[in-house]
Structures are given as C-alpha cells and as structure tokens.
Amino acid sequence: MPADRRQSRIAQARANVANDGNIINNYHIGGGRGGAGGEGRNGAGGDGGQGTGASLGVDAQARYLSMSTHLHFDSRAGDSHANPVAAPYIQQNIHHHGDRGRLHGIDILHHATVLEAIHDSTDSFMEPKCHPETRTQMLQDLHKWALDPYPKTTILWLYGPAGAGKSAIMRTLATQLHKNGRLGGCFFFKRGHATRGNAKTLFTTVAYQLALNIERLRAPISQVVEQNPSIVARSMATQMQELISKPCRAHEHPDPIVIFIDGLDECDGSSVQGEILHTIQSLFLNHPLFLRFMVASRPEPQIRQALNSSSSHYCSFNVEQSFHDVRKYLGDEFSRIHRNHPTMAKIPSPWPEPSVLEMLVRKSSGYFIYASTIIKFIGDENYRPTVRLEVVQNTNGPGSESAYDALDQLYMTILSSAPRQSELTPILGAIVHFRVSPEGIDRLFRLAQGESRLILWGLHSVLSIPPRDDEIRSHHASFLDFLNHPDRSGNFYVNTLICQIGLARSLLQYYAAPFQRHRIPALSNLIRFIVSLPPSGGAGVAELFPLIGSINPDHIFDPKRYEHLEESKSGYDDFKSIVSWLKSTPSAPRDIIQLWEDYAFMFSIETRQWDLFIENIISPNPGILCILVSMGLLRYKLWELPTVLDRTWTDLRITLCSLRPKSVGDAHMLSVHQPQTSSHWNTRDLALQLIRKMVKNHMDTDGGVNPAASRDALRYNVLWPLYNLEQAYIISQYYLGFDISYLVRLSPPCPALYRELWSIPPSEIWSSQPSSHKLIQHVSKWLESFPDPAMDLITF
Numbered sequence: 001m002p003a004d005r006r007q008s009r010i011a012q013a014r015a016n017v018a019n020d021g022n023i024i025n026n027y028h029i030g031g032g033r034g035g036a037g038g039e040g041r042n043g044a045g046g047d048g049g050q051g052t053g054a055s056l057g058v059d060a061q062a063r064y065l066s067m068s069t070h071l072h073f074d075s076r077a078g079d080s081h082a083n084p085v086a087a088p089y090i091q092q093n094i095h096h097h098g099d100r101g102r103l104h105g106i107d108i109l110h111h112a113t114v115l116e117a118i119h120d121s122t123d124s125f126m127e128p129k130c131h132p133e134t135r136t137q138m139l140q141d142l143h144k145w146a147l148d149p150y151p152k153t154t155i156l157w158l159y160g161p162a163g164a165g166k167s168a169i170m171r172t173l174a175t176q177l178h179k180n181g182r183l184g185g186c187f188f189f190k191r192g193h194a195t196r197g198n199a200k201t202l203f204t205t206v207a208y209q210l211a212l213n214i215e216r217l218r219a220p221i222s223q224v225v226e227q228n229p230s231i232v233a234r235s236m237a238t239q240m241q242e243l244i245s246k247p248c249r250a251h252e253h254p255d256p257i258v259i260f261i262d263g264l265d266e267c268d269g270s271s272v273q274g275e276i277l278h279t280i281q282s283l284f285l286n287h288p289l290f291l292r293f294m295v296a297s298r299p300e301p302q303i304r305q306a307l308n309s310s311s312s313h314y315c316s317f318n319v320e321q322s323f324h325d326v327r328k329y330l331g332d333e334f335s336r337i338h339r340n341h342p343t344m345a346k347i348p349s350p351w352p353e354p355s356v357l358e359m360l361v362r363k364s365s366g367y368f369i370y371a372s373t374i375i376k377f378i379g380d381e382n383y384r385p386t387v388r389l390e391v392v393q394n395t396n397g398p399g400s401e402s403a404y405d406a407l408d409q410l411y412m413t414i415l416s417s418a419p420r421q422s423e424l425t426p427i428l429g430a431i432v433h434f435r436v437s438p439e440g441i442d443r444l445f446r447l448a449q450g451e452s453r454l455i456l457w458g459l460h461s462v463l464s465i466p467p468r469d470d471e472i473r474s475h476h477a478s479f480l481d482f483l484n485h486p487d488r489s490g491n492f493y494v495n496t497l498i499c500q501i502g503l504a505r506s507l508l509q510y511y512a513a514p515f516q517r518h519r520i521p522a523l524s525n526l527i528r529f530i531v532s533l534p535p536s537g538g539a540g541v542a543e544l545f546p547l548i549g550s551i552n553p554d555h556i557f558d559p560k561r562y563e564h565l566e567e568s569k570s571g572y573d574d575f576k577s578i579v580s581w582l583k584s585t586p587s588a589p590r591d592i593i594q595l596w597e598d599y600a601f602m603f604s605i606e607t608r609q610w611d612l613f614i615e616n617i618i619s620p621n622p623g624i625l626c627i628l629v630s631m632g633l634l635r636y637k638l639w640e641l642p643t644v645l646d647r648t649w650t651d652l653r654i655t656l657c658s659l660r661p662k663s664v665g666d667a668h669m670l671s672v673h674q675p676q677t678s679s680h681w682n683t684r685d686l687a688l689q690l691i692r693k694m695v696k697n698h699m700d701t702d703g704g705v706n707p708a709a710s711r712d713a714l715r716y717n718v719l720w721p722l723y724n725l726e727q728a729y730i731i732s733q734y735y736l737g738f739d740i741s742y743l744v745r746l747s748p749p750c751p752a753l754y755r756e757l758w759s760i761p762p763s764e765i766w767s768s769q770p771s772s773h774k775l776i777q778h779v780s781k782w783l784e785s786f787p788d789p790a791m792d793l794i795t796f
C-alpha cells in the first residue's frame, strides 16, 4: 500500500541518517554492503564502526596490534584471497625472503586497512563504473592532469550533484591508472558504512596501498610502522607526516602517482572532512612532491570552504550533465534488454521508439542516476520490460513510485539528514512552484537575511544554490517530480492543501506590504498558483480572501509586469482568471470580486483601451480628466498616478471605475459623448499642479540637498534602483519640467499660470538642461499666444 511504502521509506531514510554509526546507504545500484559492524575488515572488525583501536588507547592499541600481527601472520595465506591487493606481496615475501620480521610493519598496516575502500576490492563489481564510451572527454582530461609532470596544482576536486557519476569516474580512472602503474591508492567512502563511512583508517589504508603499489616505498613505509606500531592509531596529521610524507620525500618517484579519495561528503562529520583536506593540503605546502590527490564529493559548502581556507591551491572539475553520454548509455542498455530478455523476442526494433528514448534522456537532466535507476527497473527479469517502460513513462500512474525506488531512497536520505526539516517543506514548495532566490525566500517567509541558505545548507547535492541573489534550481528534474509525488516524497510532499495555502498566504502577505522591487515570485505566477487551488478548498481557501483583497496595487500595476505586449496580454488574463476563480469559489466575498473586476478594468485602460476612452467621455469630472490627461497626454503609467496626482489607489479606482462598463472590455457599454471644450482648462490646472509639486519638492529637499525628503525621488529610486537618490531626485524634477512645458503650451493664455511659472526656482530650471530648454521654448511660444504679448518679456 502506498501509505505503508511511504512510511517504511521514511523510516528507512531516518534510520540511514541516525547518528549511531550503524547506518546503511543503499541507493547505489546493486545495493550497498555495510550495516552493523560485521563488515569491518580490520582487527576490531564487527564492532559497528569502531575501526582499529578507535576505542582503545594508543598504547593499548599498539599492544593489541602487535599481538594480532603475530597471531595473523600464520594465517596470511588463508586471508589473502580476501585481500587481492596484499596477497601477492605477502606470499612473495613468505616464499622468497622467508624473513617474517620484515613483514611486521606492512602486516600491522594491513590490519589498519579497509580493503573494501579500494577501487577493485572483492565487492567492487557492484560499484559504479563508467559505461563504455561515456565520460570519455572528462576521463581524458583527468588522465592528463593526473599524469602531468608539472601540473599547476597537485590537488583536484571533482564535484557534482548527487548521482552525477563522480564515483563511476573515480573508479574507472583509478582502474586505468592502476594498469599504468600510476595509482598510489584509493579510499572510496560510503555513507554509514562501518569502516568506509569514517576516516579512522583513511591514511593507513592509503599508506598500505602506496607500500604495495610503489615498490620503492614498501620498505620505508613498513619500517615506519614496525618501529612505531602505534602510528596506525595516531592523528591524521601524524600519519600523513610519518607514513606518507617522509617516506615519499626520502624516496622520490620519477613519475606522478595519484591517490583517489572518493565521496568525501560521505565521511562522517563535516569537521573530519575539513581535517582530511587540511591534512592533504599540508603535504604540499612549499614542497613539490610526485603525489597527486584527486578528491571527489558533492558540492557541499563545508567542503568548498575547507578547500578555500588553505593557501594551498587546488583545481576543481565539475561533473556536468551530459545528455550525449546518458543517451549512449540508455541506448546500449535498452538494446541489451531487448536482446536478452525472454519476453522481448517479438518486440520490433528499435525499442523503445526514438521519441521515447529522447523523452527519457530529457528527464535524466543529463545525469546518470535517473538513467541507471530506470534501467534497473525496466530490465528486471521478473517483469515485462514493455510494461515497466510504460510505468516509467506514466510518472503519476499506478506503480510508478516503485520505478524510482533507488532514486527516492537517495533523495529521502538527503532530505532526512537536513537539520531543520519542519522549515524545509514550505521552502521546497516555493522552489518547486516559483523561481525563487535564497534572498527571495528570506523575504517571503520573513526569515532573517541568510537564514534560508542555512536551512538549505545540506541540500547542495540536489539543488543548485547560487552564491548571489539568483534563482535556485534543481540539479535533476527528477527531484522536483519526487517532491510533487505524495507516495514518493512522503513527509516532504509539497502539494498538500495545507502546504499550498501556507505558501499562498506567505506570498499574499508579501504582496500586501509596501512596494519593493525584489526578486521574489512574480505576481502573475502567484495568481496562477492561487487559481490552481481547488475552489472548494474550504476554510483554508477562504482564509486567503482578505489577503487577495489587500494586495498592494503598486504591485498589480507595476509596469515591469507588462513591459512587452505578450506580458500585457497575459497580465490581462491574470485578472480574468482570478475573477473567474473567485466567482467559482462559493464563499468568495462580493466586494473582493468587485475589487478585482475594477482592477481588470483599470488594467484595460492602461494597456489597451485608452484611445477609445478619451474620445467617448460624456461629462467628465475634473478628477477623471486629470487622470486621463496624465495618462494620455503625459504618458504617465497608472502606477505613477498616486504620486503624480497625490491620490490614493482607492480614490483613483473609484474615479476611474465610475466609467466602468457593465462587463469588462465591452466598449459599447461605456457612457460616451464628445469631449468637452474645457479640456484646455484642465491642462492649465494640471500644469499648475505640477509646478506646485516641483516647487514643493525643491523646498522639501532644501533645494535638492536632501533628496530623501522627496516622495518622487524615493519612488523613482525604487523604479530604477540603478540610480542613487540624488540622481532619482534630479530625474523626477527633470520629468516634471518636461510635462509642465507641454501643459503650458497647451493651455490658453492665463495670468495665474504665468505668475505660478515665476515661482519655479531658477536652480530647478537650469539643473536639467534638456527640459529647461523645452520649458523656455514652450513658455515663450505660449506668451506669444497672449492677446497682448509683451515682446520684451518674450525676448527675455
């Protein structure tokens, strides 16, 4: 049953992140080993993650190791088949040297080695490797770096999102370099694994492999351990120094030798991860050495920080998406299934059809985890591949959740290990439904600045979280599918009605507040989101009505929303859709519906129906004419009118909507007649109003010294944030100058207006050249229209 499945998956994910050292991470295809204790290869094996000596004091451990060395020596041959790396060397020494004493060091080291962490350990056939002809360029580039005798940096960080294919690349490359004799050693971490999930034996495992792989290092490394067996339980820094640095410096190798550390983020403890990096970096400080370290991890911020905090340089390599490689992999794997599966004999080629293959490639987002998950599902011998392919194609259909078991386990484990889960789901909802930046999320949920980055700290492997105020994206489309599917994402499902209402409420509260130009979901997207809520959503939906009624019209008529024609069309659709959604919602209050119908009408004036309007007004009152002149003649945007005309939105709405036809967009319903002759007088009145405004701005700001006192300046500053307040003030006065000049020119001769013009301070006239030029030009022309023009004055 889906509910059961969900619960068990959640429980499993929880168990995976439980901090008890016994956790399992089995999303890797083929399942993981690990689990409680018993897998441990080293001396203290089976103790649930306590590698050699972790629980013993150093001296006690040294004694223990020394004892176990003797005990184990005689059983070496029996043990060697489980240790393919060590066996040849040990047997060779037994037969040819017959000198048991010389084996002590390496034998002790062997006990402090996690053989499972090596690239070709016995169970590594289950671990990911690159499919033939995939990642070819990347492998070539990495190969080149690894073997470059004079690389710019000796540490390479290979990073990429969860399931990108880092481990596959590391294992494939390690195998190649091993063949060339250039592999120093490897450690493949595995989250939650008893011995591979921590760093207790990291450097002893590496030193052990160095001793086996590089002949000239065998004796020196062995001697170090022999002389000081407690070294296997010493700090990372000491082990690095004694087991790796000193022997390597004393016995230089002519060719570069590479050490691979994969899945650093899977090593228990972020401070330990940092310590590993610092230990590696310290190896190279001021000393060139033939060793190279290739470290792979998810792009976790703490790892990036640790790398950047040292003066030692590193280069980084991003495991990017590759649609081409995924296509190749899927194509080959489908052919294999088609060829080998007993039920496929009669299915014509190509199977699946190219369009289906392409769809799957697209859904993979160019990463392998999705591709390998569905191949495992479709290729299952117990089912018909054709049926299973249909299940995969129909993402929301029955049984589809089981298609993504491995993928879902991966996502569950990542989400379940995030520290502040109750705060996570609403944020994930915002990411799924809107294009939001971390800063937008802070504003939206009223979090302290930077808080959402902290909440999302553990999700860098599934989300691309940009360093600046930019949009958060999912690395895989499949992660968004997962969050949108209740049976897959369980508690993290983002589309419960409660989550949706909560998200809508936060957004509406943001839009009810004073206008700010910030990167947060666009109002159109919010409207689309709201109208997608079920009208029968009961009390939850009803709770939104007052908020829908209090959206600040500054946002609604923000000109950025409809800069382009298509936007204005879709803006108009927004109004229509919200009005019809409100009407279809049984409990929607009448006045909210009316309000949005009014907004729709105002928007139609703003964007489409202006010309029709001015010709047809029968008996406009001065209020209406003032608005119409401002919008039509002076080209003010509706958005600017509250400031320009000193009117409230409610006032503007009531005035404008007194002309509203019975149904929006129906021109024939307008109350119409020819324009009145008094419009000249209105241009004069408006000119007077604007002159006073200009003068008032001047006085309020102490002659421009204090631009923050000008409402116009503040507004322009919001509209064009590139300008500072002082510039915004100058611009606002500049535009006023332009408008006044046109209005004066259109006005009949009028002594009052003439006198008012003299009240404009000369500094305002001269501060903006082009508009002052226009003003002077138009005023002198206007003076000529006086019945008895004073030529002296005009000349002046």
Ligand SMILES: Nc1ncnc2c1ncn2[C@@H]1O[C@H](COP(=O)(O)OP(=O)(O)OP(=O)(O)O)[C@@H](O)[C@H]1O
Binding pocket: 028, 029, 127, 128, 129, 130, 131, 134, 135, 160, 161, 162, 163, 164, 165, 166, 167, 168, 169, 263, 297, 298, 329, 368, 369, 372, 373, 461
């Ligand atoms: N080049 C490839 N060819 C075929 N399969 C691949 C390739 N790369 C990755 N895969 C498959 O994709 C899955 C994820 O790969 P892998 O474990 O290497 O990713 P990762 O980046 O190391 O993931 P994580 O960050 O979770 O450790 C595995 O099942 C692996 O077999």
